[in-house]
Amino acid sequence: SEKQRAALASLAAFHPDGYVRERALSEGPALRVLLIRLNDWVPKVREAAQKRAAARLRLASAEELKAAFPAVRMLERGGRADHGEILALFSEVLRTPEGQRAARLGADDPDPGIRAFAVSAMDGAEDAPLLWERLEQERQAFLRRRILEKLIRAGEETAVGAGLTEKSAGSRLSSLRLAESEQCACAEEAALQALTDPSPSVRSQARAMLSGRDFAALYRARLDEGPGALAGLGETGTKADAELLLPFVSGRPAQIRAALYALCLLDAERFRALLHEKLYDPSPSVAKAAADL
Numbered sequence: 001s002e003k004q005r006a007a008l009a010s011l012a013a014f015h016p017d018g019y020v021r022e023r024a025l026s027e028g029p030a031l032r033v034l035l036i037r038l039n040d041w042v043p044k045v046r047e048a049a050q051k052r053a054a055a056r057l058r059l060a061s062a063e064e065l066k067a068a069f070p071a072v073r074m075l076e077r078g079g080r081a082d083h084g085e086i087l088a089l090f091s092e093v094l095r096t097p098e099g100q101r102a103a104r105l106g107a108d109d110p111d112p113g114i115r116a117f118a119v120s121a122m123d124g125a126e127d128a129p130l131l132w133e134r135l136e137q138e139r140q141a142f143l144r145r146r147i148l149e150k151l152i153r154a155g156e157e158t159a160v161g162a163g164l165t166e167k168s169a170g171s172r173l174s175s176l177r178l179a180e181s182e183q184c185a186c187a188e189e190a191a192l193q194a195l196t197d198p199s200p201s202v203r204s205q206a207r208a209m210l211s212g213r214d215f216a217a218l219y220r221a222r223l224d225e226g227p228g229a230l231a232g233l234g235e236t237g238t239k240a241d242a243e244l245l246l247p248f249v250s251g252r253p254a255q256i257r258a259a260l261y262a263l264c265l266l267d268a269e270r271f272r273a274l275l276h277e278k279l280y281d282p283s284p285s286v287a288k289a290a291a292d293l
Contacts, residue, residue, distance in 0.1 A: 006030060018042040025049055031056050031064045035071035038086060039078035046081055053086055057093050065093065065102035066109075069117045093123040104130060112140045119146050124154025135162070145171040152178045157186045164190060169199035176205050195219070196228035198254075203232050220244060227258030234262025242266050249274065256281070257289040264293045 010033045012024035018040075025037060025048040034056055037049035060068070072090055075083045081217035093099045099121065105116025107130065115138070122131065128151060135147045148171060163175025176194050178186040187209065194206035195218060207215055219233035223244065230248055233241055245266075248259035260278060263271045278290035 002028070009033075013037055018045055021045045022048045025052060029286065030067070031060050032068040034061040035075060035086070036067055038083060039075060039080050041080060050086070054089055057086075057089055060093070060098070062098045062101035062105060065099060066105040066118075068234045069102075069106055069109075069114050070111075073113060073117060091121075101219075102125070103127075107134050112143060115140075116143055116146060119143065119150060122150065124150040124156070128154055128156055132156075141168040141171060144168070145174055148175055149178060152182060152184070155182075157184050160186050160190050161182055161193075164193055164197070169197075169202060172197060173202050173205055176209070178204060180209050195232060196222055198226075198228045198229065198231075200235070203235065204226065207236070216241065223248075227254045230255065230258040230262050232262075234258075234265035237262075238267060239267045239270075242270070249278075253283040253285050255285070256286050260286075260289055260293060 006028050009024045009027035009029040012027070013029045013036075015021050015022050015024065021037065021040065021042070022045045025034065025045070031053075034049050034053045036130050037045055038053060040046045040049065054125070057065075057201050064095045067160070068090075075087060096101060100123060103118045103121040104127065106114050107122065109115050109118065115134075117194070119131070119242050125130065128167075131147050131151055134152075135144060138147065139223065144166060145163075145168060148159050148163045152163070152175060157179075160175050160179045164172050166172050172194070176190060178184075179190045184190070191206040191209040195210070195215070197203050197206065207213075216233060216237040216238070219229050219236060220241070222229045223233065231247060233245065242263055245259050245262050249263070250256065256278070260271075260275065263274070273291045275293055279287055281287045281290065
């Protein structure tokens with residue numbers, strides 16, 4: 001049968017003899033096999049694969065395209081030939097209805113690399129409901145970030161707020177930067193929220209987006225919002241603000257660490273003895289923070 005013939009051709013395409021591999025490519029192997037052989041070490045085999053790959057790509061079903069994702073990822077790194085033309089064609093095919101269906105199929109693949117490839121190929125606006133659903137299920141931080149970026153670029157402004165609640169500082173920072181570059185209506189509100197983020201880089205980006213504000217005053221008014229506000233006051237305040245921070249050197253470890261960081265920024269010499277005391281704090285994270293400061 002045709003199916004058996006394709007299976008045998010696909011198997012033969014991995015034969016150690018280059019003549020056998022070249023012949024096998026004319027017998028209708030799977031699309032993903034053709035793409036793999038585009039990076040074959042024998043030029044004649046690469047040429048045989050090149051002759052057939054483009055035509056097969058244009059006729060491929062969603063299932064065939066999805067099965068070819070790993071081969072395309074390999075071609076992106078392949079160095080035996082210039083694969084720019086076939087990669088450009090694959091990107092073009094992914095914008096067709098079958099290609100978009102392949103991307104949706106790939107979004108549920110167990111392999112994070114395939115899911116990432118699929119998300120990159122999806123249409124942010126048309127596939128927004130599916131991307132939101134994928135975000136709820138995804139556990140890989142880099143993929144969550146990619147999904148959020150896709151949603152924000154598609155005009156889903158609620159994705160900015162979702163991005164600012166991510167565990168990964170990189171995702172929060174990316175969401176904030178995109179809110180600014182995409183000129184989202186919520187950019188200013190997002191920056192105000194991010195002023196008290198636990199990450200110094202996110203706080204710095206928020207202040208850059210709100211330039212001209214009295215940040216020390218904003219932080220003084222928000223000290224009860226957590227460690228990010230304490231650290232932010234240390235980054236923008238004056239020595240006089242140390243008195244506001246001293247009550248926070250006892251309590252939860254995260255709060256103590258932020259207060260120590262802020263106090264050292266404001267007046268390191270004055271609080272050297274406090275740091276020495278905290279080297280023996282019962283909390284290992286506080287003791288380590290004191291040692292690092």
